[in-house]
Amino acid sequence: MPPSASEGTYPNAPGAEAAVLASWNDGPAKRAIIDFVARATDRSSQCFVRPEDRIATFDQDGTLWVEQPIYAQVAFAFDRLAALAESNPELNEVEPFKSVLSRDQVAIGAFTLKELEPIAAATHTNITVEAFRAHVAEWIARARHPIFGRRYTELTYQPMHELMAYLRSAGFAIYIVTGGGQDFVRVFAEETYGVSRDRVVGSILAARFGHDTSGRPILTKIANLVLINDVASKPEGIHMMIGRRPTIAFGNSGGDQPMLDFTTGGGGHAMGLLLLHDDTVREYAYGPALGLPDSKVGTFTQALYDEAQERGWTVVSMKNDWKRVFAFE
Amino acid sequence: MPPSASEGTYPNAPGAEAAVLASWNDGPAKRAIIDFVARATDRSSQCFVRPEDRIATFDQDGTLWVEQPIYAQVAFAFDRLAALAESNPELNEVEPFKSVLSRDQVAIGAFTLKELEPIAAATHTNITVEAFRAHVAEWIARARHPIFGRRYTELTYQPMHELMAYLRSAGFAIYIVTGGGQDFVRVFAEETYGVSRDRVVGSILAARFGHDTSGRPILTKIANLVLINDVASKPEGIHMMIGRRPTIAFGNSGGDQPMLDFTTGGGGHAMGLLLLHDDTVREYAYGPALGLPDSKVGTFTQALYDEAQERGWTVVSMKNDWKRVFAFE
Numbered sequence: 224m225p226p227s228a229s230e231g232t233y234p235n236a237p238g239a240e241a242a243v244l245a246s247w248n249d250g251p252a253k254r255a256i257i258d259f260v261a262r263a264t265d266r267s268s269q270c271f272v273r274p275e276d277r278i279a280t281f282d283q284d285g286t287l288w289v290e291q292p293i294y295a296q297v298a299f300a301f302d303r304l305a306a307l308a309e310s311n312p313e314l315n316e317v318e319p320f321k322s323v324l325s326r327d328q329v330a331i332g333a334f335t336l337k338e339l340e341p342i343a344a345a346t347h348t349n350i351t352v353e354a355f356r357a358h359v360a361e362w363i364a365r366a367r368h369p370i371f372g373r374r375y376t377e378l379t380y381q382p383m384h385e386l387m388a389y390l391r392s393a394g395f396a397i398y399i400v401t402g403g404g405q406d407f408v409r410v411f412a413e414e415t416y417g418v419s420r421d422r423v424v425g426s427i428l429a430a431r432f433g434h435d436t437s438g439r440p441i442l443t444k445i446a447n448l449v450l451i452n453d454v455a456s457k458p459e460g461i462h463m464m465i466g467r468r469p470t471i472a473f474g475n476s477g478g479d480q481p482m483l484d485f486t487t488g489g490g491g492h493a494m495g496l497l498l499l500h501d502d503t504v505r506e507y508a509y510g511p512a513l514g515l516p517d518s519k520v521g522t523f524t525q526a527l528y529d530e531a532q533e534r535g536w537t538v539v540s541m542k543n544d545w546k547r548v549f550a551f552e
Numbered sequence: 553m554p555p556s557a558s559e560g561t562y563p564n565a566p567g568a569e570a571a572v573l574a575s576w577n578d579g580p581a582k583r584a585i586i587d588f589v590a591r592a593t594d595r596s597s598q599c600f601v602r603p604e605d606r607i608a609t610f611d612q613d614g615t616l617w618v619e620q621p622i623y624a625q626v627a628f629a630f631d632r633l634a635a636l637a638e639s640n641p642e643l644n645e646v647e648p649f650k651s652v653l654s655r656d657q658v659a660i661g662a663f664t665l666k667e668l669e670p671i672a673a674a675t676h677t678n679i680t681v682e683a684f685r686a687h688v689a690e691w692i693a694r695a696r697h698p699i700f701g702r703r704y705t706e707l708t709y710q711p712m713h714e715l716m717a718y719l720r721s722a723g724f725a726i727y728i729v730t731g732g733g734q735d736f737v738r739v740f741a742e743e744t745y746g747v748s749r750d751r752v753v754g755s756i757l758a759a760r761f762g763h764d765t766s767g768r769p770i771l772t773k774i775a776n777l778v779l780i781n782d783v784a785s786k787p788e789g790i791h792m793m794i795g796r797r798p799t800i801a802f803g804n805s806g807g808d809q810p811m812l813d814f815t816t817g818g819g820g821h822a823m824g825l826l827l828l829h830d831d832t833v834r835e836y837a838y839g840p841a842l843g844l845p846d847s848k849v850g851t852f853t854q855a856l857y858d859e860a861q862e863r864g865w866t867v868v869s870m871k872n873d874w875k876r877v878f879a880f881e
Contacts, residue, residue, distance in 0.1 A: 275748070352791060409795050419604070420795030421750065430791045432784040432810055440810070440817040442791050449778060449792070455761040462681060462759045462771050463778070464793065466738050466749030481761055481769070488769040 243389055246382040246547040252496075252539045256386065259494045260393045263470065270492035272470050277394050279471040280424070280461060280482060281383070283401035283408060286475045286498050287416065289368065289378040291507045296403050298369075299362050303346040320345070344446045352406060352430050352442045359410040373551070376415045381550045386473075387416065395471065400424040400461060402453035402478055406444065424464040426452045453478045458485035469493070475500070477522050483536055495536035499523060502541040505548045572718055575711040575876040581825075581868045585715065588823045589722045592799065599821035601799050606723050608800040609753070609790060609811060610712070612730035612737060615804045615827050616745065618697065618707040620836045625732050627698075628691050632675040649674070677775045681735060681759050684773055688739040702880070705744045710879045715802075716745065724800065729753045729790060731782035731807055735773065753793040755781045782807045787814035798822070804829070806851050812865055824865035828852060831870040834877045 247253040262270035263277065284290035301323050307314065314320040319338055322330035347355070368378055387397050399418050401408055405425030412418040429447035434440055452460040458481050461469065472479070472486035475498040483495035500523070501508045510523035531538050541548065576582040591599035592606065613619035630652050636643065643649040648667050651659035676684070697707055716726050728747050730737055734754030741747040758776035763769055781789040787810050790798065801808070801815035804827040812824035829852070830837045839852035860867050870877065 275742070405792075405795075413604070421793060423795070427792060430788055432787040432814065439819075440787070440814045442787060442814075458761040458769070458771060459759055463734075463756060464750060466734075466752070485761065485769045485771075490768075 244382065244385050246385055246545060248544055248546050250544050252537050252544040255537045256389075256494075256496075259471075259492075260390070263492055264393050272492055274394050276467060276470055276491075277390075277396060278398065278465060278467050278469040279387075279390050279395045280398045280400040280465075280469045280473070280486070281387070282474040282476075282479045282482070283399050283403055285500065286473055286479070287379055287383050287399070288375060289371070289506060291500075291509065292369065294403070295366075295375045296407050298366060298375075299359065299407065300342055300346040302362060302366065303358060304342060307345060314345075347404065347407075347428060348444045348446045350444055351435075352444060355406055355444055356410055359407055363411050376411055377551060378549065379415060380545070381547050381552075382545045383473075384416070384550070390471065391417075396422070398422045398424055398461075398465060398469075400452065400457055400472075400482060402426060402451070402457075404428070405452075406430075421464075424452060424457075424460045426450055455481045457482040461485070472496070473498070475523060477524060477527055480527055480530070483534075487534060487536065495531070495534065496539055497523065497527070497531055497536055498539050498541060499528075500541055501543075502545075502548065504542075505552070506541060508542075573711065573714050575714055575874060577873055577875050579873050581866055581873040584866045585718075585823075585825075588800075588821075589719065592821055593722050601821055603723050605796060605799055605820075606719075606725060607727065607794060607796050607798040608716075608719050608724045609727045609729040609794075609798045609802070609815070610716070611803040611805075611808045611811070612728050612732055614829065615802055615808070616708055616712050616728070617704060618700070618835060620829075620838065621698065623732070624695075624704040625736050627695060627704075628688065628736065629671055629675040631691060631695065632687060633671060636674060643674075673775045676733065676735075676757060677773045679773055680764075681771045681773060684735055685739055688736055692740050705740055706880060707878065708744060709874070710876050710881075711874045712802075713745070713879070719800065720746075725751070727751045727753055727790075727794060727798075729781065729786055729801075729811060731755055731780070731786075733757070734781075735759075750793075753781060753786075753789045755779055784810045786811040790814070801825070802827070804852060806853060806856055809856055809859070812863075816863060816865065824860070824863065825868055826852065826856070826860055826865055827868050827870065828857075829870055830872075831874075831877065833871075834881075835870060837871075 244253050244256070262268045263272040265271055281287055284294055304314070304320060304323055308320070308324050315324050319334055319342055323342060363374070363376060366375060367373060368375055371378055390397060397418055399408060399412055399416065399422065401424070403425050405423055405427050408425050409420040409423045412423050413420065427449040428444050429449050430442040431445050432440070432442055450456060450460050454477070457479065461482065468489045469486045470492065471494045472482045473496040474482055479497070483497070487493045487495045500506060500510060501513055528538065573582050573585070591597045592601040594600055610616055613623055633643070633649060633652055637649070637653050644653050648663055648671055652671060692703070692705060695704060696702060697704060700707055719726060726747055728737060728741055728745065728751065730753070732754050734752055734756050737754050738749040738752045741752050742749065756778040757773050758778050759771040760774050761769070761771055779785060779789050783806070786808065790811065797818045798815045799821065800823045801811045802825040803811055808826070816822045816824045829835060829839060830842050857867065
């Protein structure tokens with residue numbers, strides 16, 4: 224077996240020898256997971272899943288780490304834009320840069336995704352993949368979440384680390400399937416989640432091959448979108464990067480619905496899970512399924528909640544199913 | 553360590569316990585490989601390569617298996633077209649189908665790649681990924697090479713199987729980086745090479761997510777090219793699918809030059825290899841480096857040969873460096 228990068232030896236998760244799913248309350252979600260895995264790995268069961276088909280896919284924002292009040296990658300882009308503006312002060316005079324640089328929250332909140340594209344381009348393109356990686360690594364080590372005051376990688380959910388360790392111990396290969404940028408998430412996925420770079424399925428900006436002025440071969444990120452890995456594109460990205468229908472898929476919003484649909488609709492033993500953010504004390508509560516106001520990110524609609532009930536997808540309540548949310552608690 | 557599909561347990565290659573590179577003559581190529589790997593895995597060496605960076609990329613056509621007189625995938629497309637014409641006889645009347653279906657070798661030889669696109673579309677799109685997989689699996693089990701009269705998977709090179717086994721035993725992760733179709737090669741890569749589907753980097757036609765008439769979620773191959781994984785796009789495909797600069801790259805033509813350039817031009821301990829087809833007795837000889845006529849496939853030009861000498865890339869002579877070419881010998 225070749226080493227798939229740092230799989231198995233990463234600091235933020237307990238080893239398989241730790242108590243199984245220790246931060247999960249002994250409720251229906253934990254029982255459903257353990258029952259599913261027991262059958263998937265039992266050769267005498269009709270639900271046995273061949274080792275090569277033990278693929279588990281996890282959304283990131285709102286599933287593995289906090290996505291409120293702002294996606295980490297958006298915070299990165301805004302901080303990166305501020306750094307760029309130091310040497311390009313004219314950015315302060317032009318929208319949408321002006322609103323972002325002056326931290327005009329009302330204007331920022333009103334931007335459509337289309338209007339934010341120049342910010343993505345300015346902060347994510349015309350840069351070598353190595354330089355981009357260095358920027359993200361520096362930022363992820365330094366940046367602090369605006370409410371929690373902690374590093375974003377500290378705001379990953381301890382029960383999800385335990386779930387990934389548990390699934391690995393049962394022979395599952397773990398992939399991150401995120402709407403976020405593949406090159407962004409790859410920077411910390413190995414150390415934070417034990418997921419190697421080739422197992423990060425994310426939105427992809429093309430990297431163009433060429434040479435720098437000294438003739439050294441380089442890859443430069445350019446503004447050609449190869450994949451927006453969200454909603455219906457998640458199964459498409461899964462096919463491109465993995466080539467198998469997953470056995471387990473875990474998400475938290477409508478952006479993950481097709482991934483769960485694809486995973487559980489294939490006729491085999493499969494499990495869909497959705498994380499419900501219903502914990503105002505330890506994290507956030509959002510989504511109409513709770514009768515709470517809708518949110519711009521991570522929409523978990525009533526329709527999705529109803530579909531989960533109908534199709535047997537496991538809804539994991541942060542409030543009720545998790546004994547502990549973060550490792551630092 | 554998660555199981556990356558069937559890595560390590562595949563039928564056509566010897567285990568790591570077999571004599572190292574037994575089908576390689578004890579010449580400069582074999583010595584260069586063993587010396588490179590010894591230094592890459594020696595913690596006290598300045599050339600030590602961290603386990604997560606031990607990435608080896610292999611071209612397929614002409615590097616892992618026979619590519620003359622026709623690429624296997626082209627033979628598949630022509631056979632598939634014949635099957636389609638049985639229920640769609642009108643194909644026999646329209647070019648480029650007509651020439652292919654009547655096996656008009658002169659006309660076929662004169663087609664440009666652009667003119668062959670309708671054949672790729674007819675045989676590779678408007679089909680679910682599962683149905684396509686079944687067609688390829690059926691074909692690869694049945695089809696015979698026009699000259700050797702053997703299955704294409706039997707026409708893989710025994711020394712390359714041994715090299716992959718040797719590199720795996722030294723902790724390298726093996727990827728196939730082919731101009732061929734990702735979905736085509738994935739069908740047999742696990743069983744033939746021990747390379748799991750997520751480690752096949754190939755040309756990609758988009759797969760569109762949707763539902764069949766009974767509401768089952770499916771992926772359908774469509775005629776949108778996501779990646780033509782050849783020449784400069786090989787490093788780009790490597791970044792997309794792997795996310796690391798390889799340590800070892802093995803090819804056989806100008807289509808692989810950027811992959812070798814990218815691999816060995818990064819400043820680290822790295823190795824580039826090119827297979828020279830100079831064996832008219834056991835396989836084929838082609839390429840101007842031999843003073844032989846050029847070929848439509850697998851062009852190994854004099855310029856590439858010169859560059860290999862200049863940059864220290866190892867040119868592997870099939871005639872001189874390989875004791876045995878095929879397992880069936």
